[in-house]
Amino acid sequence: MSDSILQLDAVVGGYGKMTILNGTTTSIRRGRITTVIGPNGAGKSTMFKAIFGLLPLRSGRILFEGRDVTGHTPRMMLDAGVCYVPQGRNIFPELSVRHNLELGAVALKDQSGLPDRVAAMLKGFPILAEKADSQASTLSGGQQKLLEVARGLLLDPKLILIDEPSIGLSPLMVQEVFGILKALRGKGVTILLIEQNAKQALQMSDYGLVLELGQTRIEDTAANIRADPRIAQLFLGGGLQPIR
Amino acid sequence: MLEFSILLPAILNGLTIGAIYALIALGLTLIYGVLHIINFAHGSLLMLALYGVFFLHSLFGIDPYLALPVVGIALFGIGYGLQRFVIGHAGHGRDENILLVTLGLSVIIENLALYLWRADTRTIETPYSFETLDFGIAFIAVPKAVAFAGALLVAALLWLLMTRTDLGRAIRALAKERQGAKLVGINVEHIFAMSFGIGCACLGVAACLLLPSFYVSPQVGHAFVLVAFTVVVLGGMGSFVGALLGGLIIGVTESLGGLFFGESLGQLGIFLIFIIVLLFRPTGLLGQKA
Numbered sequence: 001m002s003d004s005i006l007q008l009d010a011v012v013g014g015y016g017k018m019t020i021l022n023g024t025t026t027s028i029r030r031g032r033i034t035t036v037i038g039p040n041g042a043g044k045s046t047m048f049k050a051i052f053g054l055l056p057l058r059s060g061r062i063l064f065e066g067r068d069v070t071g072h073t074p075r076m077m078l079d080a081g082v083c084y085v086p087q088g089r090n091i092f093p094e095l096s097v098r099h100n101l102e103l104g105a106v107a108l109k110d111q112s113g114l115p116d117r118v119a120a121m122l123k124g125f126p127i128l129a130e131k132a133d134s135q136a137s138t139l140s141g142g143q144q145k146l147l148e149v150a151r152g153l154l155l156d157p158k159l160i161l162i163d164e165p166s167i168g169l170s171p172l173m174v175q176e177v178f179g180i181l182k183a184l185r186g187k188g189v190t191i192l193l194i195e196q197n198a199k200q201a202l203q204m205s206d207y208g209l210v211l212e213l214g215q216t217r218i219e220d221t222a223a224n225i226r227a228d229p230r231i232a233q234l235f236l237g238g239g240l241q242p243i244r
Numbered sequence: 245m246l247e248f249s250i251l252l253p254a255i256l257n258g259l260t261i262g263a264i265y266a267l268i269a270l271g272l273t274l275i276y277g278v279l280h281i282i283n284f285a286h287g288s289l290l291m292l293a294l295y296g297v298f299f300l301h302s303l304f305g306i307d308p309y310l311a312l313p314v315v316g317i318a319l320f321g322i323g324y325g326l327q328r329f330v331i332g333h334a335g336h337g338r339d340e341n342i343l344l345v346t347l348g349l350s351v352i353i354e355n356l357a358l359y360l361w362r363a364d365t366r367t368i369e370t371p372y373s374f375e376t377l378d379f380g381i382a383f384i385a386v387p388k389a390v391a392f393a394g395a396l397l398v399a400a401l402l403w404l405l406m407t408r409t410d411l412g413r414a415i416r417a418l419a420k421e422r423q424g425a426k427l428v429g430i431n432v433e434h435i436f437a438m439s440f441g442i443g444c445a446c447l448g449v450a451a452c453l454l455l456p457s458f459y460v461s462p463q464v465g466h467a468f469v470l471v472a473f474t475v476v477v478l479g480g481m482g483s484f485v486g487a488l489l490g491g492l493i494i495g496v497t498e499s500l501g502g503l504f505f506g507e508s509l510g511q512l513g514i515f516l517i518f519i520i521v522l523l524f525r526p527t528g529l530l531g532q533k534a
């Protein structure tokens with residue numbers, strides 16, 4: 001299990017009386033891209049919130065790098081090396097691109113290296129560098145997504161949780177985002193991705209995780225999942241056949 | 245037609261009380277802007293602060309202006325604690341609960357004050373209580389001039405705090421995007437409480453500036469809080485400059501209203517302006533569309 005960076009162990013949680021994660025158990029490989037797929041409402045996004053400490057667990061455990069991080073706050077998860085890019089827009093629209101990036105580092109104890117980090121990040125994202133001093137709201141949807149990713153990367157995370165980054169982006173921009181994720185994997189960063197666009201996402205992924213009703217139904221290599229006839233069925237509606 | 249020589253002093257007097265209104269409204273609008281709740285306890289906390297200033301003076305002979313750091317910090321602490329340990333918990337994250345909690349707090353604080361200090365109206369006397377400054381065209385009481393300058397100074401400091409410091413940046417980030425703030429690891433509970441605390445510290449400062457030319461009684465908060473709500477809505481909910489401008493406008497309106505309609509009807513003008521602004525600009529003077 002030495003190549004596992006994140007483990008969920010019988011995680012149970014939800015909203016109010018509603019239980020969404022029904023004993024979710026999985027193990028995510030280090031330095032790889034794993035795509036989570038599953039029908040709407042399966043609990044994919046909820047799983048990310050649970051990992052990042054935005055949703056209290058009713059039971060179960062979450063281990064990051066072998067350490068129990070159950071009940072950690074988002075701040076503690078950032079310190080541990082996890083960043084989370086949720087669905088939709090989560091930037092600060094009224095602040096400049098640069099301020100947005102700087103805010104990515106409020107969790108940093110030592111703020112002295114901040115200007116260098118921001119400069120390095122802008123260098124890695126030329127589109128953002130061009131607009132560094134414009135209000136973030138003037139960026140296109142895709143550029144805002146890039147800004148969010150860049151903000152997350154400011155702390156050199158080991159694991160990135162990224163929820164449906166391609167939604168609302170042009171095909172070209174989707175390519176750009178996926179390209180960045182692949183480049184990050186090249187640097188040893190672990191990526192856990194949720195994608196509706198499962199086919200395309202699985203193509204660049206190493207592993208796939210199929211979630212249904214808050215439980216892991218299939219965990220396999222991305223190639224095997226793409227070839228699995230049950231997956232097609234899953235995305236044509238209807239649930240999975242019981243697995244024997 | 246009224247003489248200029250009567251109008252001008254009325255306007256200057258209006259500006260001095262308006263600056264205090266602005267300061268109180270700034271606290272209210274800060275809390276609203278960040279937490280999206282209306283703090284119904286604002287008036288009672290101002291009353292507490294005024295009693296604090298009063299007792300520091302009458303028991304220990306501490307000048308109200310010298311008491312400013314103490315009372316400001318005390319009110320900050322009370323506000324921080326209230327939000328972090330009472331309002332934040334009892335509200336369960338639901339706005340209507342939070343409203344009830346702040347309303348309940350105001351009832352408790354006020355009745356406690358009535359019980360402890362009776363309904364008496366109390367004033368203090370300072371060496372400068374009846375001093376005036378000669379502005380050539382008008383005389384302004386020293387305490388009022390100090391209140392005006394002090395309130396504007398504190399507003400400027402608050403503005404610097406909000407725009408130039410990490411804390412201010414975190415507060416503004418949280419006000420705009422709760423989700424985004426959580427994602428970058430901003431401690432939401434702490435920053436909420438800091439905002440509430442700073443909002444209450446404004447009341448502490450206002451109390452110190454106010455008491456030398458005013459009085460304190462358990463109900464003293466009512467008059468101010470009603471006006472402060474008006475200022476906040478008039479200026480645009482959550483708008484900093486709006487609160488400042490609104491406070492000054494309301495102060496002058498009240499003063500001129502008193503001149504035209506008589507002292508007791510002075511506040512009539514406030515509500516006239518209020519209704520007119522809301523008819524033509526429902527988001528307030530500087531408010532943004534929801």
Ligand SMILES: Nc1ncnc2c1ncn2[C@@H]1O[C@H](COP(=O)(O)OP(=O)(O)OP(=O)(O)O)[C@@H](O)[C@H]1O
Pocket residue numbers: 015020038039040041042043044045046047
């Ligand atoms: N904040 C919330 N409060 C209450 N219920 C919620 C909340 N967020 C999600 N839910 C519900 O929890 C269930 C799972 O939601 P979740 O967002 O985890 O699904 P998902 O697998 O990400 O689906 P999608 O593919 O639509 O994004 C859904 O039925 C949803 O309605």
Ligand SMILES: [Mg+2]
Pocket residue numbers: 044045046087163
């Ligand atoms: Mg989702």
